[in-house]
Amino acid sequence: MKSLLLLPANALRTRAITPAVLDALGRPGVAALVLAVLALLQLGYGAHLPLFGDEAYYWTWSRQLAAGYFDHPPMIAVLLRLASLFGDGELAVRGVPAVCAAVGGWCLHALARDVYGPRTAALTLALYVLIPATQLNALIATPDAPLLMFWTLALLAAQRAVGTGAWRWFVLTGVALGLALLSKYTAVLLGGALLVFVALRRPGWLRRPRVWVAAATAVLLFAPVLWWNARHDWISFAFQYRHGTGQAATVDLGQWAGFLAGLSAIFSPPLFLLAAAACGAPATWREPRRTLLALCTLLPLSVFVWKGLFTKMELNWAAVVFPSATVLAAGYIMEGRRWRWLAASGVMALAASAALKFPVALGLPARLNIHNRLFGERQAIAALLPLRRPGEPLLADHYTTASLLAFYAPGHPHVRIPVPSRFSQYDLRDRDPAPRQGLYLARRPDDGALARQCGTAHLLRAFSVSAPGYLPKTFYFYRCGA
Structure with a gap:
């Protein structure tokens, strides 16, 4: 990585990140077109790969729709049922994560544009497309695909509620949060982060109906899952609690370090460091919308980091921190003109994503082939x-x-x-x-x-x-x- 950080700044500025490219990609219409093309390419790639066992498992849910399931809420089953209108093969199944990733990318672009401006939005989108976490999320039909889409929509609506105070953005925040909860229980961490933001930066809102209407909207949308769990002895909640917390009382530093290393790898290690620096930057805590993004990164991440000391954490569980972290990292790069760090982040993300997509063509050892x-x-x-x-x-x-x-x-x-x-x-x-x-x-x-x-x-x-x-x-x- 050191050699990447020593790349000539002028070369990168004039060749790779030209103002014209950033200005073009900063437009919402151009971003939507790019994401649509990438979704089609993703579909072409994924349609030829066999299903992963969990994908097929969620597909079986879609054949018997219910308000809840043992493992997760019903959103992935609903989306797979809708996808079945277009076919019953791998193409239809893989269409769900491809579309979710494209919609989530557009929301992320709009979020960065609101908070930092169009050029940072362009850079955010480029980083989002390159990182391995996105490549995995856009390929595999799991509850994480709709979770990240609705999580990002909730971030977009919440920051607009902070910026404008308009009723419609509070309601949309509640709707998006409710849909995220219908996707995966992890979304409760987003609700917690939003409440912490209100308590720290907008305590007066707790005496106004808008916050409570948003919260009630989310709970109302999630109510069918509560009803299903109540009818099944809270079996799904109990399973996920045990699954996510484990029973170990001793610290396992080796496992914990492996989790952090893996999390950094699927985001790109330099980008991980940039996001951490952005979360700690004074400017982030002076501007309310940036503070919101920092809290929606740090609070969920702290939960997984803490739990990871005692039990095995899956990398996809913590991927919810990446949308806000990507925006913060892109803004930190643009404002500080940290082009060499950008080069390192982009090159490492691209290399890791290529290894995930084409392990055999690149000659990776069989034990490192994620397609196993x-x-x-x-x-x-x-x-x-x-x-x-x-x-x-x-x-x-x-x-x-x-x-x-x-x-x-x-x-x-x-x-x-x-x-x-x-x-x-x-x-x-x-x-x-x-x-x-x-x-x-x-x-x-x-x-x-x-x-x-x-x-x-x-x-x-x-x-x-x-x-x-x-x-x-x-x-x-x-x-x-x-």
Whole structure:
């Protein structure tokens, strides 16, 4: 990185970041066009990749819409159901994150334009497109895709409420926050950050109805999830609380350092440092709208950093800090003319994003190929299905395996999990006993559980799949109860 920071400032100023390019990209219409083109390119890329197990799992939710699910609120299921109007393959599923990322990018551009001006908006958009976190969020259909879109919309509406005091922006803030809560429970951290801002910088608003109308709007939109949880013994809230906090009481500094390093890597390490510097800059705390962005970065991040001392934190959980952090970092670069830091941030983000997108073409070791998580199941299912007898039930050993089997099998059949497995929406949905006979797909050899459930379990085939640049996988095909 040191060599990147020593790049000639004049070269970057005159060649890469010209005022004409910034002025053009700072226009809302041009930004929208760029994001639309990038969404189409993202769709073209993602449509040829197999689904990730969790994507298929959320797709199964979309076939039985409900006000809530064991793992998450219903927004991802609703969006996947809408996407199914355009098809039932990978293209339709991957359209959801691509569109969410494009809409979120436009909101981020508008936010930066309001707070810092059009040139910073242009730089914000460029950084947003380059960082690995965006590349992942725009590809995989998970609750994080709508969460980040509505989180960014809420930031945009909130800063306009701060700047204008107009009723419509308070109401829109409540709507966006409610939709974010319908996407993922993590959105409660945004609500907390907004309330802290009001208490610190606008305490008089607590005596006015606008803040409370916004809060009531968010709660009203979230009410169906509260109702669903109340009817299911608060099972979803309890699961996510245990999942996010863990039970460990001892500090694990190695795990904690790995979390911070990974978080920095998917944002770009120099950009991570710039965002941190911007959050600590006096100018940020003098201007209310910048203070709002700093609080919406620091407060959620502090929760994940603290929890990360004791339990494993997933990187995507903390990605909610990136929208506000990107705007702050872009403003810090522009106002301080920190072009060398910009060069380092851009080059490292681009290199990391390329490694995520094209690991095999770039010759990455198989163990570093993030596409390993997408590899193998589709080939195994294609080999399994010719063994199926007419009308034979399909069974699997895990909720992700069952979901992928349901997605790729013709007619999208109902797949059951007959053996003990991680509790999931399947356990809430399928209350009656699983079939005692059928064709069974597993990632591991049966340890006797299948035979105990079905009476008999015959191994039909151990199917291995491998390809250059990928870790090999082996799947096991059984016929049970026959």
